[in-house]
Amino acid sequence: MIDALGELRAAQPLAVVPLALALFLFLVNGARLAWIDARTHLLPNRIVFPWYPAAFLLLGTAAAAAGDWGALLRLTLAGVALFAFYLVLHLIQPNGMGLGDVKLAGILGMYLGYLSWEHLLLATLVTFVLGGVFGVLMIAARRATRKSSIPFGPFMILGSGAALLVAG
Template structure:
């Protein structure tokens, strides 16, 4: 998505909308990461209002730039990640909370704006980061195999990494 900022330079309104969307991602993502890290909760009062905000900002940027295909990506990305994580939640309710499902849908909106590759790589990066953190905790004996970690910060970091490096 960072690459899209350069492309949208010719469309100042689209650039502003995309910039505000990225700022919202950073602010909400940081707040959710801190809250989840401390409490293992992702509050609906932050996640749910972020859905329409992301859709309006990303969709507005795509519309102004004449890139309607990105709007399809936004909506499909949110639906795909929400559905995929909902299935994982049903298969293992103790391993993945429903807050993570709602967060995945939100992140899917942003990743879908970039494209299908980002939609795959964002969660993949999140799982890898969370796995490395878990392994570090186990190796240092600060956690065991049955310990739980907050997964939201790693999902957000993985999505941020995908948004930063993918076109």
């Protein structure tokens, strides 16, 4: 996403402001949600729901200002796709994936889709690897069992943040 800002600054300066604001929103809401989820195992709707229109408006404006209609379509489809993927996981194992994670996935999908489908796949892979490693370490340290629940939101945010840093 940082690379996208640099490229837009040179090619389409009007697109820089909404993209920078979207990135700032990711950092603020991501940090808040990761902290809350780590402590309470909850991703509050009062933070998640308003983030949807804000992210769509900012990312969509950046895409439109840059004339990148593919990014607008991709961010929409990626948000729906990641939401649907997490929803399927929740339906298969409701105790393994919470609805808060499902709701957060749609937003993260928009950010990742703005860049590319590859960013979406990379973030998903990194998220599950981080969550899996954490789970194994918790079991090895005897702080959890295979049946223990772990807050997955922080790993979703870290995985997405890491993918957003990767150049496209």
